[in-house]
Amino acid sequence: MHRVRKILSPVALISVLLAAWWIVVARGDGAIFPTPWQVVQGTRELIADGTLVGHISASLMRVGAGFLLATLLAVPLGLWMGRVDAVYDTLNPIFQILRPISPIAWIPIAILWLGVGNAAPIFLIFIAAIFPMIVQTAAGVHTIEQRYLQAAENFGVSRAKLFRQVVFPAVLPQIIVGMRISLGVGWLVVVAAEMIALRSGLGYLIIDSRNAGNRYDLVVSGMVIIGLIGLLLDGLMRLLEGLKSVRWRYAR
Template identity: 70%
Template sequence: MNKLKNILYPSAVMVGLLALWWIVVEQTQSLIFPTPLEVFTGMLQLAQDGSLWKHIGASLLRVATGFIMAVLIGVPMGLWMGRVEGVYRTLNPLFQILRPISPIAWIPLTILWFGVGNTSPVFLIFLASVFPLIVQTSAGVHTIEQRYLRAAENFGVSRAVLLRQVIFPAVLPEILVGMRVGLGVAWLVVVAAEMIAPVSGLGYLIIDSRNAGSRYDLVIGVMIIIGLIGLLLDTGMRRLERLKSIRWRYGR
């Protein structure tokens, strides 16, 4: 019954919003803002000619590349900062200064460093996701109860085994939280990142649709696609949190 409610209630809200959208457009007789049917028709045309899937694939590839780079750098950095107090005191102020800076603010420097191409949006996506991973991972190491570490050291456990069998499993739930936050932020900035991309990606498609005849049906359609993909990515990360090796840390 609860599962049915979890499906019916959100669906009812979505249907209500679509109906309200349609009524408002029809009542105002807007010549610019499209109806839901016009948005659906425009996106169907893009899907049929294959261009929609090309842009989705380009965006997902850039986000995946930047996010994987962030995981490969952010998680080890967070573990190092969490284990070595001197490193934490040295680097944490720097990361806390850089973390609040919007990735959009980096666009001029990114173009200067990497030019206009695939490297620039990947770098922006990397910046968007690496800091949540570093902060969350280091915070997770600091929450480990010291008695577990002391017990392992009393048994003569090496540093490598301690990291692999004690610290990493204990921090894994926090790492997943950082990954979830980082991936959400990375997908959030995909539009801004792809403003400087070549000729592909959902962000580019929004700008191109606006400039090519003010196709607001495609603009809104792509915005909806971005939201739906973001929901799917978040759902996937939530499912990872339910793995047996991770879910012990959460109440539900």
């Protein structure tokens, strides 16, 4: 029953909203805003001429690159900050100042430094993605329960083993939470970044569709696709939370 409701209720709500949208647009006289069917037609057009796949893969590639770079830097840095108080005390204030600056605010600087190629949006995603991961990872180290560290101390294992078998796996669930947040923010930012420059990506698709002839059907189509891919990315990260070695943390 619960599972049926979990699927049926949102589907029902979406149907109602679509119907309302359709009715409002059909009754109005403004010719610019598309009906749901026009959006579907527009999407089919994009699929047919092959541009949609190009835009999606361009956006995903940028998010992937920025996210990967951020992960490679944030996880070791967060672990180091979590373990060594002096490092935490030194770096944390800087990160706390940088963190509230919206990645969108970095756009002018990104373009100034890196031009209008792929590097600028990748940099923006990197900026957006790195801070949540650092914060989550460091916090994760701080919340490792004393009893586990003491047990490790009791068995007298090497530092490498302590790190590999206690510290890292103990923090992994938090790292995954950080990665999930970061990927979400990164996806948010790539679209914004692509609206400014470049010739590809879902953000570019939206702006270009408006500029080249007020194709609002394609604008809405781009928005819906962004939403669906965002959902998919989050779903992928949720799969990580199902790993057996991290499930202890979320089960509570």
